Amino acid sequence: MQIATTRDVLRNALDVLRQQGAGRIALVPTMGALHEGHLTLVRRARTAADHVVASIFVNPKQFGANEDLDAYPRQLAADAAMLEGEGCALLWAPQVEEIYPAGFATNVSVAGVSEGLCGAARPGHFDGVATVVLKLFNQVQPDMAFFGEKDFQQLAVIRTMARDLDLTRPHVGAIIGVPTMREVDGVAMSSRNRYLSPAQRGSAAALPAAMQAAIAAIENGSDVVLSLERLEAALIAAGFDSIDYAVLADAVSLAPLKALGDTPARLLVAARIGGTRLIDNMPAEPRSA
Ligand code: PAF
Numbered sequence: 001m002q003i004a005t006t007r008d009v010l011r012n013a014l015d016v017l018r019q020q021g022a023g024r025i026a027l028v029p030t031m032g033a034l035h036e037g038h039l040t041l042v043r044r045a046r047t048a049a050d051h052v053v054a055s056i057f058v059n060p061k062q063f064g065a066n067e068d069l070d071a072y073p074r075q076l077a078a079d080a081a082m083l084e085g086e087g088c089a090l091l092w093a094p095q096v097e098e099i100y101p102a103g104f105a106t107n108v109s110v111a112g113v114s115e116g117l118c119g120a121a122r123p124g125h126f127d128g129v130a131t132v133v134l135k136l137f138n139q140v141q142p143d144m145a146f147f148g149e150k151d152f153q154q155l156a157v158i159r160t161m162a163r164d165l166d167l168t169r170p171h172v173g174a175i176i177g178v179p180t181m182r183e184v185d186g187v188a189m190s191s192r193n194r195y196l197s198p199a200q201r202g203s204a205a206a207l208p209a210a211m212q213a214a215i216a217a218i219e220n221g222s223d224v225v226l227s228l229e230r231l232e233a234a235l236i237a238a239g240f241d242s243i244d245y246a247v248l249a250d251a252v253s254l255a256p257l258k259a260l261g262d263t264p265a266r267l268l269v270a271a272r273i274g275g276t277r278l279i280d281n282m283p284a285e286p287r288s289a
Pocket of ligand 1: 129
């Protein structure tokens with residue numbers, strides 16, 4: 001696996017890959033600190049494309065002033081070994097100056113879908129995500145790109161950007177969401193789980209359990225507001241400190257729903273335990289399903 005840290009090296013390496021086989025390239029963008037969830041994205045990408053390019057870039061523009069960019073785990077050598085083990089062809093691992101050179105002045109902002117849920121608690125976060133993902137798409141020009149559904153709002157923001165800006169590499173239909181990988185107790189895999197104490201990690205299992213219970217209730221006709229209140233109460237009883245949001249939303253626009261309709265819906269939750277903010281989401285079947 002080649003590791004490119006400059007755009008010139010990246011461009012040459014991509015030219016070589018495109019000349020091999022059918023040359024279809026899949027991009028798996030990451031911020032490193034890889035876990036099984038990321039490796040699943042690489043495996044899915046390998047089945048769909050001829051070559052997988054992964055990127056590792058801890059993107060300063062998606063960290064808020066109160067979020068500790070410096071504390072974000074960085075383990076490039078270990079991550080590179082994992083990616084190589086999964087058959088990744090190329091790793092794009094630029095320094096900050098390579099992505100944001102002096103004078104960088106552009107911001108990509110996707111209104112609406114970026115604004116509620118995590119966007120409300122993390123102002124500017126999705127602008128940072130959209131800006132860097134558009135840059136990564138332009139640099140790698142992949143035929144397809146893979147993202148975890150764990151960050152469901154992020155996926156919706158990226159798809160909206162691709163649709164609105166008529167992106168072709170990749171086009172919106174080639175932005176693939178991969179279902180969340182879960183631990184045996186149902187907790188969504190996340191780089192943040194490493195910040196949980198053993199007791200907090202035990203309590204975290206209440207999140208997927210309470211979400212499944214709420215979805216079952218809503219799909220069986222229970223009132224949405226009441227079901228979400230019960231979900232929040234179950235999390236507090238299990239040891240969570242606070243709930244940022246627990247929302248049933250349209251799965252595409254992420255507009256909040258008061259009841260299931262005919263189109264796909266999603267239950268999205270963010271809750272805090274100790275200093276750690278956990279997010280999760282699950283599908284809810286539309287009424288006609
Ligand atoms: O999901 C992530 O790891 C990041 O938000 C992404 C998509 C790589 C952009 O920095």
